Amino acid sequence: MKKKELSIFDKKILEEAFINSIKKLNPLELLRNPVMLSVEIGSVITTLNFFYDLTTHNKHAWFSGNVSLWLWLTVLFSNFAESIAESRGKARAQSLREAKSNLFAKKLKNKDDKTYEQVPASSLKKGDLFLLEKDDIIPIDGELIEGVLLVNESAVTGESAPVIREFGTDKSSVTAGTKVVSGTGVAVASVNPGETFIDKMISLVEGAKRRKTPNEIALDILIISLTVVFLVVVINFRALSYYSVYSTHKGSIVSLVVLVALFVCLAPTTIAALLPAIGIAGMDRLFRKNIIALSGRAIEAAGDANVLFLDKTGTITYGDRQAYKLIPVEGVSEEELAKVAHIASIGDSTAEGKSIFAFTKEKYNISADIKDYKVIEFNASTRISGVDVGNDQYRKGSSDAIEKYISSLGGVIPKNLDRIVEEVAKEGGTPLVVAKNDKIYGVVYLKDIIKPGIKEKFKELRRAGIKTVMITGDNPLTAATIAAEAGVDDFLAQAKPEDKLRLIKKYQEEGYMVAMTGDGTNDAPALAQADVAVAMNSGTQAAKDAANIIDLDNDPSKLIEVVEVGKEILITRGAITTFSIANDISKYFVIIPAAVSKSYPELNILNILHLENPYIAILSAVIFNAVVIPMLIPLALKGVKYRPIDAQTLLVRNLSIYGIGGVLFPFFGILIIYWICEIIWRVL
Amino acid sequence: MLFSSITTGVSCGAVNAMFDSFTPLGGLIPMSLISLGEIIFGGVGSGLYGMLAMVIIAVFVAGLMIGRTPEYLNKKIEAKEMWSSVIIALVAGVISLLLTTLALYTKWGLSSISNPGPHGLSEVLYAYISASNNNGSAFAGLNANTVFYNITTGLAMLIGRFVPIIAVFYMASSLSLKKHIPPSPGTLPTHTLVFGVWLIFIIIVVGALTFLPAFSLGPILEHMLMLKGVTL
Numbered sequence: 001m002k003k004k005e006l007s008i009f010d011k012k013i014l015e016e017a018f019i020n021s022i023k024k025l026n027p028l029e030l031l032r033n034p035v036m037l038s039v040e041i042g043s044v045i046t047t048l049n050f051f052y053d054l055t056t057h058n059k060h061a062w063f064s065g066n067v068s069l070w071l072w073l074t075v076l077f078s079n080f081a082e083s084i085a086e087s088r089g090k091a092r093a094q095s096l097r098e099a100k101s102n103l104f105a106k107k108l109k110n111k112d113d114k115t116y117e118q119v120p121a122s123s124l125k126k127g128d129l130f131l132l133e134k135d136d137i138i139p140i141d142g143e144l145i146e147g148v149l150l151v152n153e154s155a156v157t158g159e160s161a162p163v164i165r166e167f168g169t170d171k172s173s174v175t176a177g178t179k180v181v182s183g184t185g186v187a188v189a190s191v192n193p194g195e196t197f198i199d200k201m202i203s204l205v206e207g208a209k210r211r212k213t214p215n216e217i218a219l220d221i222l223i224i225s226l227t228v229v230f231l232v233v234v235i236n237f238r239a240l241s242y243y244s245v246y247s248t249h250k251g252s253i254v255s256l257v258v259l260v261a262l263f264v265c266l267a268p269t270t271i272a273a274l275l276p277a278i279g280i281a282g283m284d285r286l287f288r289k290n291i292i293a294l295s296g297r298a299i300e301a302a303g304d305a306n307v308l309f310l311d312k313t314g315t316i317t318y319g320d321r322q323a324y325k326l327i328p329v330e331g332v333s334e335e336e337l338a339k340v341a342h343i344a345s346i347g348d349s350t351a352e353g354k355s356i357f358a359f360t361k362e363k364y365n366i367s368a369d370i371k372d373y374k375v376i377e378f379n380a381s382t383r384i385s386g387v388d389v390g391n392d393q394y395r396k397g398s399s400d401a402i403e404k405y406i407s408s409l410g411g412v413i414p415k416n417l418d419r420i421v422e423e424v425a426k427e428g429g430t431p432l433v434v435a436k437n438d439k440i441y442g443v444v445y446l447k448d449i450i451k452p453g454i455k456e457k458f459k460e461l462r463r464a465g466i467k468t469v470m471i472t473g474d475n476p477l478t479a480a481t482i483a484a485e486a487g488v489d490d491f492l493a494q495a496k497p498e499d500k501l502r503l504i505k506k507y508q509e510e511g512y513m514v515a516m517t518g519d520g521t522n523d524a525p526a527l528a529q530a531d532v533a534v535a536m537n538s539g540t541q542a543a544k545d546a547a548n549i550i551d552l553d554n555d556p557s558k559l560i561e562v563v564e565v566g567k568e569i570l571i572t573r574g575a576i577t578t579f580s581i582a583n584d585i586s587k588y589f590v591i592i593p594a595a596v597s598k599s600y601p602e603l604n605i606l607n608i609l610h611l612e613n614p615y616i617a618i619l620s621a622v623i624f625n626a627v628v629i630p631m632l633i634p635l636a637l638k639g640v641k642y643r644p645i646d647a648q649t650l651l652v653r654n655l656s657i658y659g660i661g662g663v664l665f666p667f668f669g670i671l672i673i674y675w676i677c678e679i680i681w682r683v684l
Numbered sequence: 685m686l687f688s689s690i691t692t693g694v695s696c697g698a699v700n701a702m703f704d705s706f707t708p709l710g711g712l713i714p715m716s717l718i719s720l721g722e723i724i725f726g727g728v729g730s731g732l733y734g735m736l737a738m739v740i741i742a743v744f745v746a747g748l749m750i751g752r753t754p755e756y757l758n759k760k761i762e763a764k765e766m767w768s769s770v771i772i773a774l775v776a777g778v779i780s781l782l783l784t785t786l787a788l789y790t791k792w793g794l795s796s797i798s799n800p801g802p803h804g805l806s807e808v809l810y811a812y813i814s815a816s817n818n819n820g821s822a823f824a825g826l827n828a829n830t831v832f833y834n835i836t837t838g839l840a841m842l843i844g845r846f847v848p849i850i851a852v853f854y855m856a857s858s859l860s861l862k863k864h865i866p867p868s869p870g871t872l873p874t875h876t877l878v879f880g881v882w883l884i885f886i887i888i889v890v891g892a893l894t895f896l897p898a899f900s901l902g903p904i905l906e907h908m909l910m911l912k913g914v915t916l
Contacts, residue, residue, distance in 0.1 A: 215753055218744065218766040225770035229894055232778045237897040239785035243794070243805055244901055266893075304753045306868060465870020511758075511865040567751030574748025581745070581889050588893060592900050602908035603900060646869045647750045652878050654749040659885065 013087045020086070021079035035227050035272035036078045042260040043071035049257050063615045064257045070622045071264055077629040078273030085280035085637060092287055103176070105139035106131040111146060111186055121176070121193070128189045136180045140189045143541050144172045147185025153178040153538075163538065163554075170520035171538045175552075190541045213300045216279060219573060223268040223275075226581075230266040234259050237595075244599055251599025258595050261618050265587040265625045270580035273629045274636040275573065281637040282569035289561055290552040291534075298548035302515060302532045303566025306465055307507045308559055309500070309516035309530070312472035312479075315557040316454055316486045320351035321430050321446040323359035328442035329414035337442040338364035341434045344386045344394035347375040352432070353385070356396075356444055395435045402433040402440065411438030428474075428481025448478075450486050457560065458487045460644035466563065467512070469503070471495045497522040504529050515563060517556040519543050532566075534559050568639035571650075575640050575658040576632060582662025583628070590621045590670055609667060611674050616681060620674040624666055627673075733852045737772035739874070740765055740855075742886040746879065747872050756874065759862045768855035775851075776844035777894045780812035783836050784898065787812075792832035802906040809898055811837060816844020 024030065030037040046068040053061035106116035108129040116131045121139035124130065132138060132149060144167040152162045153175060162181045165174055174187050212220065241254040279296050286293050293299045310316060328337040342360040345353045346368065360366050370389055378385035384397035384405055395405065399421045403413055417433070420443045424431040430446040458468050470491040472479050479493035492503055497520075504514045504526055515532035518524070519539030527533035527546035535547030536554040544550060551558055593607035594614035611617035643650065744761050747754025754761045787793025787808050797804035815837035865871075873879065 214762050215748070217763045218761065219748070221763060221766040222741065222744065222770060225774060226890070229774050229778055232781050233894055233897055236781040236785045237901075239788040240805060240898055240901040243788040244802070246794070247797075247804065262897075300753070303751055306870060463869055465868030467868075511863050570748045570753070571751045574745055574750075577745050578749065582885075584889060584893055588896050592897055596901065600901070600905055600908075603905055605908060606900060606904070642751055647752075647872050648876060648878065650750045651746055651872065651882075655746070655878065655882060658749070659882070 010088075010091075013084065013091055016087045017080055017083035020083035021076055024079035024083065025075065030075075033078070033272060033276065034224050035267055035269060036075055038227055038231070038267065039071060039078075039264050039269055040075045042264050043068060043075060046071055046257050046260050060255075060615065063619065066619050067257050067261050067622055070619070070626045071260070074264065074269060074273070074622075074626040074629065077626060078269070081274050081277040081629060081633050081636060082280070084633065085277040085284065088637070089280055089284040089287065092284060103137055103139040106133070106136070108186060124189045124193060126189055126192045126195075130187055130189065132174065132180050132183075132185045132187055134180055134182050134184070138174045138176055138178050138180065138187075140176045140193065141191050142174050142187035142189045144174060144185050144187050147183060149174070149183040149185045150181040151178050152181050165538070170540055170543075172540055173538060173544070175537055211296065213279065213296045215300055215570065215573070216275065216296075219271070219275065219577065223272055223577070223580075227267045227272075230263055233266065234263040237262065241596065241599070244596075248599070251596075254595050258591075258618055261622050262591050262595065265591060265621050266584055268577070268580045268584075269625060270583065270628055270632065271573070271577045272580075274576050274632055277633065277636045278569060278572050278576070278639070282565055282572075282639065284637075285568075285639065286549075286562065286565050289558065289565075291558060291562060292550045292552065293562075294548050294550070298532060299562070299566045299569060301513060301566070302549070302562045303568075303570050305513045305515035305532050305563050305566070307467045307469060307512045307514045308461070308563065309469050309471055309504065309514060309526075310488070310559065311517060311556045312448075312470050312474070312482060314555070315451075315517075315559070316470055316488070317448040317450055317482065320355075322352070322355035322449045323444055324429065324447035324449075325445040326360075326364075326442060327420050327424070327445060329420065329440055330416050331414075332441050334442075335364055335366075337434060339366050339368070340394060340436045340441045341396065341444050342366045343368050343370065343373075343389060344396045344434055344436075346370065346373060346387050348385060350378070352446055355446075356432075393437055396432055396444070399431055399433045399443075402435055406435055406438055406440055409438040411435075411440070414440055417443070426477060428478040428485075448482055450482065451557075454557075455485075455487045458489075461560070462489065463646050464644040465647070469507075471500060471516075497526060500526040501529055515559055517551070517559050518547070519554070532559075532562065534562060564642050564644075565639070567642045571640045571642060571654065572636060575654055576636065578655070578658040579632075579662035579665075582659055583625075583666045585663050586666035586670065587621050587625070590617050594618050609671055609674070611671075613678065613681070616674055616677045617670075620670045620677055621666075623673050623677070624669045628666075628669070733772060733848070737769040737848075738887050738890070739883060740769040741773060741890060742879070742883045743872060743874060744769075745886070746882055750870070750872055752870060752872070755865055755871065757859075758865045758867060758871075759859045760865065764858040765855055768851040768858070771851040772848040772855075773890060774894070775847050776813075776816040779840050779843045780809070780816045781894070781898065783812045783816075783840050784809050786836065787832070790832070792830065793836075796830055796833060802902050802909065805898075806902040806906065809902055812840045813895075815840040 025040070027037060027040060030040055046064055050061060050064040050068050052058075053064050058064075103121035105119050105121045105124050105128075107119045107124065108114070108116050108131050111129060114131060124140050129145075130139060130142070132144075132147075138151070144165055146167050148164065148166045150162045151165050151174065163171070165171055165185075167185065173190070238254060238259055245251055245253050282299055283293050283296065286299065326334050326337050326341065328334055338360040341356055342364075345357040345360075348354065348357065372389070374388040376384070376386045376388060376393075376395070382397075382405065383401040384395050386393065386395035388394070395402065397405070399417070403417075406413060417440060421431040421433070424443060424445050428448070432444040432446055434441050434444055461468060467490065468488040470479070470483050470486065470488040472482070472491065472493055473495060474482070474493055476493040479491050483491040492499055500516075500523070504516065507514050508529075508531070513531040514529075515534070516526060516530045517534040517536065518527045519536040521540045521542040523535075523539075524542040524546040527535060527543055532549065533547040534549045534551055534556075535543045536556070537544070537550055537552045538554045549562060589606055589608050590611065593603050593605075594611065594617040596603055597607075597614045607617075609617075611620070640654070740756055740761055743756045744754045744766065747761070788805075793808065797807060811833065
């Protein structure tokens with residue numbers, strides 16, 4: 001996928017969002033958002049009032065007209081916020097889907113008969129077999145049932161290095177749109193056209209199929225209840241005003257337009273307008289990280305996850321062992337050992353060999369200028385590799401393999417070798433013994449290198465109340481060493497799928513929410529059990545079926561990012577709700593004195609902004625209420641950044657910004673709008 | 685004065701002076717204390733649950749702001765708890781405002797008011813707020829012993845007092861069935877000063893602002909008029 005950043009102001013997206021926001025004025029569509037529906041009903045009332053004012057030549061027609069205009073704009077801005085989030089999500093998904101259109105498949109009748117029929121990819125059904133050969137673009141998501149392929153998945157992941165996809169392993173799945181670099185294989189389609197992850201993603205972003213998450217439902221209840229309460233307040237206000245006029249025989253009853261304006265300003269329109277956009281934008285942000293969430297609920301659960309099951313390899317360590325230290329045997333210097341180890345690793349293409357070569361070169365400044373050498377490849381029976389230079393034989397291998405080899409040549413095993421080997425193993429490292437001819441020089445200490453920054457990350461997570469559990473196939477000793485070094489809270493060594501499942505259940509019984517990643521078929525039960533299950537796209541179909549989030553990049557460390565995005569969605573909702581409710585305080589102090597200023601000038605004490613013209617004051621509050629929605633759209637789309645700090649600090653921070661800010665900001669905002677309106681009023 | 689604040693704050697219902705004779709702002713204090721749902725702890729009967737409902741609303745919004753599904757006393761707050769809380773917190777206010785509206789629009793309601801102007805309005809408002817929340821103490825000055833007021837205040841009591849009780853039981857049953865979540869540094873602490881301030885903020889916004897328009901045309905206005913020496 002292209003990593004190009006989609007701008008909020010992309011012309012095509014803006015156009016589409018604009019058209020959709022008008023379409024969404026349909027009251028049936030607005031049923032999903034009752035608060036905005038009530039604003040729309042209010043707009044209809046004030047608009048009718050405006051036409052009535054026009055026909056009766058009421059001198060306040062300008063007021064009802066302007067209030068109506070800004071109420072309609074409030075609804076439109078709200079629709080626009082939702083539409084732009086949808087359009088952005090869809091545009092990103094479409095760019096992925098376009099790569100897949102117009103593909104052809106080599107459909108097979110059965111596995112053994114390789115004569116194929118060229119058919120459009122869209123005609124393939126789940127269960128159909130298709131042939132994959134060099135340079136083919138894979139027509140549909142599927143699973144290899146025969147052969148080994150080297151596949152370039154850059155179209156989907158952006159990663160240019162080709163990856164191996166092999167039948168019968170955990171990496172047997174092939175993704176539509178990616179290209180076969182070499183090899184031949186037969187795959188079975190695992191989905192029907194229109195049911196791929198991308199398609200699911202698109203339908204998730206589109207309004208109709210989007211289901212509200214538990215949190216959204218609870219928040220909806222709160223804001224709808226507040227709306228109902230404010231409706232009652234406004235009806236009551238009319239009665240109070242009626243009574244005041246009745247008993248004092250002065251002033252006039254508050255007009256319908258003012259009542260609607262009061263209602264809309266008090267109702268939590270800001271959060272109601274932005275709530276759908278926040279959820280959609282969260283999915284879109286994950287999608288930008290090449291993560292596809294299969295439900296909004298899954299992302300929200302990720303925000304709640306407080307135990308992360310992390311695979312050691314790829315997440316905590318780089319996965320391949322690297323040279324860490326040289327330990328010579330008695331009577332050999334480190335430099336001598338370094339030289340032998342360096343030469344023994346010339347031409348070694350394994351990650352370990354390369355790391356020994358680089359380590360000795362950098363740390364001991366050794367550069368063997370040898371042109372004429374013969375590489376002895378590692379072979380499974382001797383378990384030794386090395387290099388022959390002239391008559392000298394440089395060898396390296398595990399301690400028992402080298403000891404056997406040296407003994408067969410009649411060499412002596414140094415006395416302290418066993419002790420060195422044992423110590424390295426105890427520390428969680430892998431000892432590699434190096435020899436030249438029949439003499440053992442020492443041990444290269446190979447170590448699983450912990451990714452830089454991961455320890456700090458775990459520390460942050462712990463402060464945020466999230467536990468980390470390392471899952472590894474290593475023996476308990478090695479696992480304990482790496483766990484201590486990386487700073488995880490718990491580890492599971494020699495992990496078998498059953499053990500993983502058991503540990504997940506244990507945490508869940510204690511009330512924790514568990515998030516994990518997996519790719520193999522044997523991970524599927526654990527994935528199904530976990531609250532947040534991220535499957536690698538390269539994984540087997542079983543794993544992907546059991547998961548609720550798919551990572552196209554196959555990078556297990558991204559689990560942490562999923563959790564962060566989940567939290568950001570919740571924080572953004574909370575922040576905008578706080579802001580929206582806090583705004584009411586200032587709006588009250590603007591509208592109430594303005595609404596009754598005619599009957600009771602005494603109440604002007606509540607008019608703390610000293611707005612002289614009550615009509616302009618009410619209009620300013622309505623305008624503020626409307627424009628605050630588009631102003632907050634960027635925040636809703638980007639999300640409030642999550643910082644892994646403890647709950648108390650985070651609360652103080654967000655409360656001061658969105659709570660105190662939410663009280664003060666409207667005073668300034670309304671005042672500025674008032675001044676602008678007043679200038680326009682005077683000019684006209 | 686102190687007595688009246690305490691009696692309304694804790695929903696006891698006893699009176700030592702008729703609030704009707706207080707200065708307007710003096711009458712406002714007991715009225716706002718009741719209208720907040722008598723949430724001060726230790727109140728006779730309903731004090732604690734009113735406060736708990738406010739706490740749950742406050743925890744919900746604050747909990748979202750720290751990026752977790754909000755939880756209180758190690759239990760998750762979801763749709764059912766939200767429904768119950770808003771009903772407990774808001775039903776009494778809504779019913780008193782609705783009935784005040786009704787009283788002010790009908791001649792049966794208006795005929796009982798002995799003091800015209802904003803003071804009469806305070807009397808009616810107090811009658812319903814008190815009936816739906818408190819033990820039915822009266823502001824006096826309002827002839828409440830008419831068929832209209834007997835029926836409507838009865839209705840206010842029925843809805844304002846008993847609907848929240850049903851909601852409390854509903855919430856209790858829902859919470860008791862939920863899984864216990866172990867506390868961690870990521871859990872929102874609800875015993876801190878910050879949370880206390882936030883809670884008061886929510887109480888003011890959710891509870892008090894509901895009544896601000898009514899109060900402004902009742903006691904607040906009356907106070908302003910009194911300062912100016914206007915008598916109606």
